[in-house]
Each structure stands twice: as C-alpha cells, then as structure tokens.
Amino acid sequence: MTTVQTASPHLRVSAAKSASSESKESPSTRISPPETSAVDDHFFWTYTEEPHRSRRQAIIKAHPEVTKLCGPEPLTKYVVFGVVATQITCAYLLRNTSILDWRFLATAYFIGATANQNLFLAIHEISHNLAFRSPLANRLLAIFANLPIGLPYSAAFRPYHLTHHKSLGVTGLDTDLPTAVEAFFLDSLLGKTFFCTFQILFYAVRPMFIYSPPFTSIHLLNLAVQLSFDYFLTQFTGSLQPFYYFIASSFLAGSLHPCAGHFIAEHYFFSNVKTGGTESLLELKFKPAAKTEGPSVLDGLAPPETYSYYGPLNFFTYNVGLHNEHHDFPAIPWTRLHKLHDIAKEFYEPLPCHRSWVWVIWTFILDSDVGPWCRVKRAQGGRVVGGGGGNSGKNAPTGRGGEGISAASAGPGGEEGDGWKESEIQC
Known part of the structure; x- marks a missing residue:
C-alpha cells in the first residue's frame, strides 16, 4: 500500500504572528484567549491560518484541471x-x-x-x-x-x-x-x-x-x-x-x-470523542474493522476545523456534506463536488469525516467530550464580505456580545470596508 503524504493545513502560520514567535512555538500549540471573557473560555484558540486556502493551493498545483469544475450549475x-x-x-x-x-x-x-x-x-x-x-x-x-x-x-x-x-x-x-x-x-x-x-x-x-x-x-x-x-x-x-x-x-x-x-457536523470538532466515529475514508478502506484505541498520531495537531459527510442525505441538501471540498473550492457547484473529491482523493481521504448526521446530533447531546466549546477560534485574519467592518486603529469596529473585531479583520491595506468583490467569488 502506498502511503499518501499531504501537507498539514496547520503548518501554515498566519502572517499576523511575528517571525520570532513562529520559531518558538509549534503551529499546533493551543494559545490562551486573546482577550478576557465574561466566563472561563475553553475554545481552541490558535494563530494558525484556516486550512482551506493552503489545501486549495496544493490541490490546484497537483491537479490544475479542478479549476475547470468552477462555474454556475443550470x-x-x-x-x-x-x-x-x-x-x-x-x-x-x-x-x-x-x-x-x-x-x-x-x-x-x-x-x-x-x-x-x-x-x-x-x-x-x-x-x-x-x-x-x-x-x-x-x-x-x-x-x-x-x-x-x-x-x-x-x-x-x-x-x-x-x-x-x-x-x-x-x-x-x-x-x-x-x-x-x-x-x-x-x-x-x-x-x-x-x-x-x-x-x-x-x-x-x-x-x-x-x-x-x-x-x-x-x-x-x-x-x-x-x-x-x-x-x-x-x-x-x-x-x-x-x-x-x-x-x-x-x-x-x-x-x-x-x-x-449538518449544522453541527460541519465545524464542531469531534476529535475528543473516545469512541471514535469520525475515522477517515482511508482508515475505513484499509482497516474496516479497526477500533480507535490508544494514542493517535493526530493527537499533537490542532483539531480539525471542518468535517465532510458522504452519506445519502446529501441528495436532499445540495451535497453540503462535502464540506471540506466546498470550503476548499467555494466556486465549484454542488453537482461537481464529488468529481473534485475523486480528482483530489489523496487530499480528502485522509481527513476525518462523519458517516451519519443523526449520529452527530446524538453524540453532540449525550457525549461529554463534545459540545459548544469544541470550536477552533482565531483572533486575527479574515475579511468582512460586503463591507461594514474595515476601519483600523482606535476607530476599529467591535463586535457585540463580547466578540471583538480585530483591526486586521478587514483585510490588507487598501481593501478596508470593501470586502470580497464579485470577481473573487468565482475561480
């Protein structure tokens, strides 16, 4: 069996972090919440960049033909x-x-x-x-x-x-x-x-x-x-x-x-669930009877931020279950996401995924190892789409409910207040 090597999306550190800090901390290190909270904060805070941009670039480099999948679906x-x-x-x-x-x-x-x-x-x-x-x-x-x-x-x-x-x-x-x-x-x-x-x-x-x-x-x-x-x-x-x-x-x-x-399955991480249930397609293919016991090689990495689901309910939901694929390529329509997966399966088959949305709801409610704290958060990066959040400095907008909008959130200089352009939404 050939071992698939894929670049970890967590190895790309946000440019907002200083170079000295990058050299001293592992990219998967959990950091303290950047601001004090009204309650004790248990989210997984990180400096690392979200994984989809890095994987998108790697997939396009390995399979440039995937860009032909972009565009409207009649x-x-x-x-x-x-x-x-x-x-x-x-x-x-x-x-x-x-x-x-x-x-x-x-x-x-x-x-x-x-x-x-x-x-x-x-x-x-x-x-x-x-x-x-x-x-x-x-x-x-x-x-x-x-x-x-x-x-x-x-x-x-x-x-x-x-x-x-x-x-x-x-x-x-x-x-x-x-x-x-x-x-x-x-x-x-x-x-x-x-x-x-x-x-x-x-x-x-x-x-x-x-x-x-x-x-x-x-x-x-x-x-x-x-x-x-x-x-x-x-x-x-x-x-x-x-x-x-x-x-x-x-x-x-x-x-x-x-x-x-799907609301819960997409971005809440289930990596703390001791009974398993989110093994990758690669694990199921080569070890269908294997059980998740003992330490995993993934234990030292930041938890997954996005999970896919490949089951029958995708028929009713525009294939939204292929959520890693969708976030990697938002300009590929629902009818071509399975084609994307097939072309770049060496990138997607090693990723943890859900096999039942009913199981997701059941486990989220009953298992103490998963819940509302199981989300990855970052204080820096990102841009507002559609404007409304782009000034910097003392006049920077602040989120309500204790969620602040960082000065860097509006995007690079010259783009403040603009958000995404229509031309950026397509490939």
Whole structure:
C-alpha cells in the first residue's frame, strides 16, 4: 500500500504572528484567549491560518484541471422551482388543517422541514453565484427560494456566509461560531438538547450580536417580496395556516431533524470523542474493522476545523456534506463536488469525516467530550464580505456580545470596508 503524504493545513502560520514567535512555538500549540471573557473560555484558540486556502493551493498545483469544475450549475434553478412549488402546494392543501393536527405536523416534519432545509442550502449555493453568472439573477433566485421559508432571510444570509468563508474561525467575524457566553450556558445535557432543538434561532439571532453588514436595496427587495407573498397567500387561501406551515417547516428544518445535523457536523470538532466515529475514508478502506484505541498520531495537531459527510442525505441538501471540498473550492457547484473529491482523493481521504448526521446530533447531546466549546477560534485574519467592518486603529469596529473585531479583520491595506468583490467569488 502506498502511503499518501499531504501537507498539514496547520503548518501554515498566519502572517499576523511575528517571525520570532513562529520559531518558538509549534503551529499546533493551543494559545490562551486573546482577550478576557465574561466566563472561563475553553475554545481552541490558535494563530494558525484556516486550512482551506493552503489545501486549495496544493490541490490546484497537483491537479490544475479542478479549476475547470468552477462555474454556475443550470440545474439549480429547476430544483429550486420544483421545491418551492411543492411547498406552496402543501401549504395550500393544509389551509383548513389545524396546526395541532397530526397531518399538519407530519407533513411539516417529513416534507416541509426537508424541503425548507433544501431551500436553505439552495440559498447557500446561490450566495456563491452558482446558479447564474449574473450576480443580480442569483440574488433574485435566492429571494424566490426564500418564499416558503416564511421570513426574509436570503439577502441577510449572503454577506454573513461569505464572511464565514473568508474569515473561518475569526472571532467577531464568523457568525457560525458560538460565543463564550453561549457555550458556558449550553455546556450540559439540557443545554445541548436546547441548542439542537432551537438551532435555527441561534443562527438567526447570533449575527445581530456580532456585527451588522450594511442594509442594501437587495435586503429591501427581499423584505418587500416576502411580506407581499405572505400577505397574498393568506388572503388567497383565507387562512393563516399556510403561513404557519412555512414557519413550522423552517423551525423543524433547524431542529431535531436528520438534515439539521449538518449544522453541527460541519465545524464542531469531534476529535475528543473516545469512541471514535469520525475515522477517515482511508482508515475505513484499509482497516474496516479497526477500533480507535490508544494514542493517535493526530493527537499533537490542532483539531480539525471542518468535517465532510458522504452519506445519502446529501441528495436532499445540495451535497453540503462535502464540506471540506466546498470550503476548499467555494466556486465549484454542488453537482461537481464529488468529481473534485475523486480528482483530489489523496487530499480528502485522509481527513476525518462523519458517516451519519443523526449520529452527530446524538453524540453532540449525550457525549461529554463534545459540545459548544469544541470550536477552533482565531483572533486575527479574515475579511468582512460586503463591507461594514474595515476601519483600523482606535476607530476599529467591535463586535457585540463580547466578540471583538480585530483591526486586521478587514483585510490588507487598501481593501478596508470593501470586502470580497464579485470577481473573487468565482475561480
């Protein structure tokens, strides 16, 4: 068997760290939180750069043909139209059904939640300009995909999500990260159960306590279209039940639903779980019966920041389970992520991955070795996408809720306040 050698993404140290510090500390060394917190901080703080940029460069060097996979996927718009039509049909058929009726609840959980999770991830896909080449056409399709979600969401999601890509793990910029206060109060069986049940609310409310991108005409259009649609739907059916169906579907899509497991599976590290469960594809291929016992050669490295999932639920979720692949190449659409994996399998097969999103939720709640503290954080680096966080010095913006935005977070000189350009989002 040939041993695959891949460069560790944790060996590339952020330029923000001084050269003298680089020579004295191992790149995987855990550092103290950069600022005092209202509670005892147990996140994994590091100076190292997020791993995806380094791996992307290595993959392009080894397989330059992967760049040909970038670009819009025409199939996306048809899937969006089909799912939106399905949800509107279900809402209409339930117009005279009580929200407490088992038929309403069963439809909302099995069909509605799955469909709205699909639409959440359609908006995620569209936010990367992967449905059309025209940025405006992508924005309009996202607003259309938003309709069965019930509340305006697509315009606000885009700048936060693209900042998550450009600033993975950067405190005060990456709104996917729980704050120390959240982690402190949720670090228990009941707390984690509450979090998993109401995940969708955390992702909706948390950004407002971190930072606020500018309100644009697209935000206004998203708001106007969504409220108009909700009004005309309830007027046409003569009932509020269709609107309640949309809200119930959205809530359940981000609650204790199998597809909701991706929220936790993507970036919470499970390397402390003693029973295993996140072995790499390479380990499973050559040692299918092996058990994770004793020390691992990975124990001295920083925990993984991103996990992929290659199971059947990707069918309903735009292959979002291939999350390492997506973060490495955000400009490759969902239909070509498996091709990327096949081309660069020597980079992806050694990485730990999840085999069940249901297992992820179950383990997150019940296992004391994984929880809200299991995130990698960094205080430096990253950029705001869409502006709103780019001044330096004493006037630098500060995040709310105890999460500060560092002066370096806006990006290199001359880019302050600009964020990513449209041209940077594609290959």
